[in-house]
Amino acid sequence: MPKAASKAATKATDGFDLTRVGPGTIMGEMMRQYWIPAAASSELKADGDPMRLMLLGEALIGFRDSSGRVGVLDHQCPHRCASLFLGRNEQDGIRCVYHGWKFDVDGKCLEMPNVPPPQDFKEKVRAKSYRVREQAGLVWVYMGSRAEAPPLPMHEALFVPEQDLTVTLLQREANWLQGLEGDIDTSHFGFLHAGHINADDFEEGHPARHTVANRAPEYKVGDTEWGTMYGAFRPEAGGKMHWRMAHFSLPFWTQTPNADFADHVVAKAWVPMDDEHTMLISIYGGRAKGATYSSSKLKSGSGIPGADKLDYLPNSTDWFGRWRSVQNPRNDWEIDRAAQRENRIYTGIRNIVIQDQAVTESMGPIVDHTKEHLAPSDIMIARTRRRLLTVARAFAEKGTVPPGIDDAEVFWKARAGSFYADDKVDWLDAYQQQLKAAIRWPAAGQQAAE
Incomplete structure (x- = not known):
């Protein structure tokens, strides 16, 4: 490959790696290791409307439950993938309007009301969730996979x-x-x-x-x-x-x-x-x-x-x-x-x-x-x-x-x-x-x- 063409190819590869942030990209995976400020705390009210939240190319839902805790979940319900944006934010959880399945801020399934009790398997189902903290009037999200999240950046x-x-x-x-x-x-x-x-x-x-x-x-x-x-x-x-x-x-x-x-x-x-x-x-x-x-x-x-x-x-x-x-x-x-x-x-x-x-x-x-x-x-x-x-x-x-x-x-x-x-x-x-x-x-x- 001619030198000029090789240099251009390297520049193009570098440009791609620098700018793409979705799951599996090198920049996106590196960013997921840090706490990320995602929204103003004031945007989420207790038992208020769920909010669509796009972050590093992932479609998420943010909500604040009855106790004031913030949840950030994948927007798709793990049952049949309807969007939890349509959900009911009530009584310390968000309930999918499709079949009534309810999830807490950690993604734990709390209720499966359309499933007969003997067949209930809610303990085996979780909505994808991310850990959340609040500081300086902001909601912070940790999207990494560590068992214990790192400290917030000390800016x-x-x-x-x-x-x-x-x-x-x-x-x-x-x-x-x-x-x-x-x-x-x-x-x-x-x-x-x-x-x-x-x-x-x-x-x-x-x-x-x-x-x-x-x-x-x-x-x-x-x-x-x-x-x-x-x-x-x-x-x-x-x-x-x-x-x-x-x-x-x-x-x-x-x-x-x-x-x-x-x-x-x-x-x-x-x-x-x-x-x-x-x-x-x-x-x-x-x-x-x-x-x-x-x-x-x-x-x-x-x-x-x-x-x-x-x-x-x-x-x-x-x-x-x-x-x-x-x-x-x-x-x-x-x-x-x-x-x-x-x-x-x-x-x-x-x-x-x-x-x-x-x-x-x-x-x-x-x-x-x-x-x-x-x-x-x-x-x-x-x-x-x-x-x-x-x-x-x-x-x-x-x-x-x-x-x-x-x-x-x-x-x-x-x-x-x-x-x-x-x-x-x-x-x-x-x-x-x-x-x-x-x-x-x-x-x-x-x-x-x-």
């Missing part, structure tokens, strides 16, 4: 007190990796979000000022215990260096550097619903709670154009009917060409989150990596892809336990944000100095790290 944002926590969900009509890679691509901010803004428009010290003063930063990138991290650096006057540090954490988490390092607590999960739909779950905590760009102020005192409130469509009961934006591919994300031409908004798209969403969804449901031409500014993307493939293939081929499953405290060592440092200090040393000075949550994480 710092998960341990911020509830009154200081903001959790948002937003569905994206594209593969999970496309969305995640937008978060670890720092140079796009100076164009996609702020291409219409000049550095002089910002007050001195504003976190976003550097991204438009120098739209082509250089990078330091490295593997970590939790995944990968990067530092985008820009030299400043007086022997200072401005850094924007950010992280990818296995299997699908990001931390973005959109505020000062000391105040910025964030964890963003790019949860694959299936290969072509993703649920972005953003968790913000601390003094910078809920802040991406909406709290940013220009020197004039006005917000960055494009930081409008996100508008949602009403939820439906469809498999992909939850947390959908009003701005979407069917209305071209409501792009305003006049605002684009007049340079009032660089993209013409009025919401910064949707600006990211539009470019990601415009690539198609699953981007073809063989068509890409990665540049030096994409070094974090290339390194993260390699890390994902290495971990997923090691698990598939050798059973090597992926990082952060048994040692969940490693995630606590990641913190994103921007800061200044002496330009002679090594980037990792500068990061550790900032980490020691930052306010951390929880205290238990600090003890584990020490």
Whole structure:
């Protein structure tokens, strides 16, 4: 095989392995070893309506029973495969409306009312179920096969007190990796979000000022215990260096550097619903709670154009009917060409989150990596892809336990944000100095790290 053809074939294989997440795929099986945030706790009410839940390509049903426990089951009843979405959520179980068979949150069959008692065999029947926990206002699902589930990942944002926590969900009509890679691509901010803004428009010290003063930063990138991290650096006057540090954490988490390092607590999960739909779950905590760009102020005192409130469509009961934006591919994300031409908004798209969403969804449901031409500014993307493939293939081929499953405290060592440092200090040393000075949550994480 010619060298060019061999390289293209390898790229295509890598692209397939990275983006497919269903049962039996290498990425999907690796992801199933971790706890996965699947829904907001508020979406499920005691004895309320069952909810369709698509997760890693599996059609599931979520419900909260009379006692407040959450069940996540295969949507098909194990009797005759009718959907439990139609079921009656009642008296600590969900009852299939076809023949009345009833199951608890663990999938145990409680009743077979259409079977004569002498022929009853309910103790031998179970609905496929997954283990569930709740933390930080979210329902978490463990889809792996371990007899004892691993601990929850120790992302710092998960341990911020509830009154200081903001959790948002937003569905994206594209593969999970496309969305995640937008978060670890720092140079796009100076164009996609702020291409219409000049550095002089910002007050001195504003976190976003550097991204438009120098739209082509250089990078330091490295593997970590939790995944990968990067530092985008820009030299400043007086022997200072401005850094924007950010992280990818296995299997699908990001931390973005959109505020000062000391105040910025964030964890963003790019949860694959299936290969072509993703649920972005953003968790913000601390003094910078809920802040991406909406709290940013220009020197004039006005917000960055494009930081409008996100508008949602009403939820439906469809498999992909939850947390959908009003701005979407069917209305071209409501792009305003006049605002684009007049340079009032660089993209013409009025919401910064949707600006990211539009470019990601415009690539198609699953981007073809063989068509890409990665540049030096994409070094974090290339390194993260390699890390994902290495971990997923090691698990598939050798059973090597992926990082952060048994040692969940490693995630606590990641913190994103921007800061200044002496330009002679090594980037990792500068990061550790900032980490020691930052306010951390929880205290238990600090003890584990020490």
